[in-house]
Amino acid sequence: MIEIRNLTKSFGSNLVWKDVSFNIEDGETVAIIGRSGCGKSVLVKHFNALMYPDSGEVIIDGNNVFELEYVDLRKMRQRFGVLFQGSALFDSLNTFENIAFPLRYFSDFDENEIKKKVEDALDMVNLTGTGDQSPAELSGGMRRRVALARATILQPDFLIYDEPTSGLDPQTSEEINQLIISMADNLNITSIVVTHDIHSVLKIADRIAYLEEQSLYWHGTVEELRKSEDRILMDFITASEYQIRS
Amino acid sequence: MEALEQFGKYSLLLYRSLRSLYEVDTYRKNLINELLKIGYESVPIVLLTGVFTGAVMTIQTAYQLDIAFIPVSIIGAITSESLLMELAAVITSLVLAGKVGARIATELGTMRVSEQIDALESMGFNSVSFLVLPRVLAGLIMFPMLYIFASVSGILGGLVAGYFSGAVSPAEFMSGAREFFFPWDVTFGILKAFVFGFVITSVSCFKGYYASGGAEGVGNSTTQATVLSCIYVLLADFVLAAVFL
Numbered sequence: 001m002i003e004i005r006n007l008t009k010s011f012g013s014n015l016v017w018k019d020v021s022f023n024i025e026d027g028e029t030v031a032i033i034g035r036s037g038c039g040k041s042v043l044v045k046h047f048n049a050l051m052y053p054d055s056g057e058v059i060i061d062g063n064n065v066f067e068l069e070y071v072d073l074r075k076m077r078q079r080f081g082v083l084f085q086g087s088a089l090f091d092s093l094n095t096f097e098n099i100a101f102p103l104r105y106f107s108d109f110d111e112n113e114i115k116k117k118v119e120d121a122l123d124m125v126n127l128t129g130t131g132d133q134s135p136a137e138l139s140g141g142m143r144r145r146v147a148l149a150r151a152t153i154l155q156p157d158f159l160i161y162d163e164p165t166s167g168l169d170p171q172t173s174e175e176i177n178q179l180i181i182s183m184a185d186n187l188n189i190t191s192i193v194v195t196h197d198i199h200s201v202l203k204i205a206d207r208i209a210y211l212e213e214q215s216l217y218w219h220g221t222v223e224e225l226r227k228s229e230d231r232i233l234m235d236f237i238t239a240s241e242y243q244i245r246s
Numbered sequence: 247m248e249a250l251e252q253f254g255k256y257s258l259l260l261y262r263s264l265r266s267l268y269e270v271d272t273y274r275k276n277l278i279n280e281l282l283k284i285g286y287e288s289v290p291i292v293l294l295t296g297v298f299t300g301a302v303m304t305i306q307t308a309y310q311l312d313i314a315f316i317p318v319s320i321i322g323a324i325t326s327e328s329l330l331m332e333l334a335a336v337i338t339s340l341v342l343a344g345k346v347g348a349r350i351a352t353e354l355g356t357m358r359v360s361e362q363i364d365a366l367e368s369m370g371f372n373s374v375s376f377l378v379l380p381r382v383l384a385g386l387i388m389f390p391m392l393y394i395f396a397s398v399s400g401i402l403g404g405l406v407a408g409y410f411s412g413a414v415s416p417a418e419f420m421s422g423a424r425e426f427f428f429p430w431d432v433t434f435g436i437l438k439a440f441v442f443g444f445v446i447t448s449v450s451c452f453k454g455y456y457a458s459g460g461a462e463g464v465g466n467s468t469t470q471a472t473v474l475s476c477i478y479v480l481l482a483d484f485v486l487a488a489v490f491l
């Protein structure tokens with residue numbers, strides 16, 4: 001379980017959010033939603049201490065990640081897989097090597113085992129046979145899927161998706177949504193999805209955290225969201241073309 | 247105030263690099279890669295710079311010393327001494343500040359703004375050990391070697407230019423060069439190259455590693471890395487001369 005307690009973050013004099021507190025239970029999929037620039041990506045970068053807050057704690061298995069020694073912090077980070085907004089594939093490596101990269105440094109597998117694992121990972125994200133292609137040769141959706149294969153290759157406990165469907169066409173977005181669902185179901189991964197794609201949220205999330213007015217404005221289950229009468233929350237949700245009450 | 251903050255961040259980055267020296271497995275492959283990029287791939291431009299610097303030095307010295315009672319062998323002495331003590335290290339470093347420094351800052355800057363550095367950290371990598379340390383180590387190792395290449399090619403360039411311009415024969419050129427040769431001059435030149443290698447690679451790594459703001463940010467970081475590297479090379483050159491001569 002990830003416990004987020006009273007997190008406050010600012011950049012210089014600009015407050016991003018304050019006193020953000022909620023829990024993420026093992027095995028669940030939590031969507032973090034909010035307007036562009038409200039600090040969703042900044043928030044999830046605190047979960048594995050890629051960023052540090054002004055105050056507050058993130059507790060994983062009883063340890064505050066911000067107090068870990070660097071060696072322990074790196075071990076803790078290996079429990080996370082992260083799908084970055086722009087995929088963050090290493091452009092000097094081809095698809096195969098991008099996925100094999102964590103295995104080469106953090107596992108004892110020999111070359112044959114690495115080959116098998118990478119091919120399995122490519123199959124899982126429906127990209128069989130693309131190992132030789134460079135990231136530049138892949139479409140946006142394919143890059144996301146390669147990044148997803150890389151993020152899960154070490155079988156992490158937690159998987160962070162930062163805007164997994166932004167900039168993708170509806171059909172490719174749907175494929176990514178299905179992958180997120182199958183990752184959570186088949187690998188029993190705790191998923192944290194940053195998005196403002198309400199269609200995706202309703203499809204994949206167990207619970208939702210809504211950032212607004214520089215704080216965690218609302219959080220609850222999808223069912224609670226459907227029943228909510230909160231005007232600000234509903235304004236955000238219905239701003240998309242998707243009508244949740246229809 | 248901002249300059250102090252920048253210096254603090256730079257010092258911290260160097261400290262983190264130093265502290266990860268023992269993580270050889272993390273940076274070994276990148277170190278070999280960087281030795282080739284900084285060293286091997288820079289040899290042609292270094293040789294070219296050396297040859298022309300030596301040639302111009304010889305011709306200009308001959309022009310300025312066109313006085314009957316001064317032996318022409320002094321041209322070889324002045325050219326070789328100038329190259330060994332100053333020009334081979336400084337001019338080579340200024341050229342490499344553009345070639346090596348710009349490449350490092352652009353590479354790391356692009357990795358930063360496209361979240362590749364975050365991706366490394368999120369996998370549990372020490373990104374400083376993986377990206378910064380091998381580049382700085384390669385600079386420390388390869389710049390002195392490139393200095394030697396520049397010195398030798400400069401002296402040869404001077405010798406050939408002296409011969410073809412009719413200013414000084416190869417034998418007289420080498421006689422002057424040998425007469426005024428002191429081993430300390432080479433040691434001093436190597437020391438300079440070592441310091442310049444450190445300055446260029448560390449400043450460029452710093453600017454690239456902390457780049458922000460997309461393509462424009464990477465462009466700014468690259469420009470700053472190149473300009474600051476040149477300025478710090480000249481400053482370091484003055485400090486070394488003041489301290490050791």
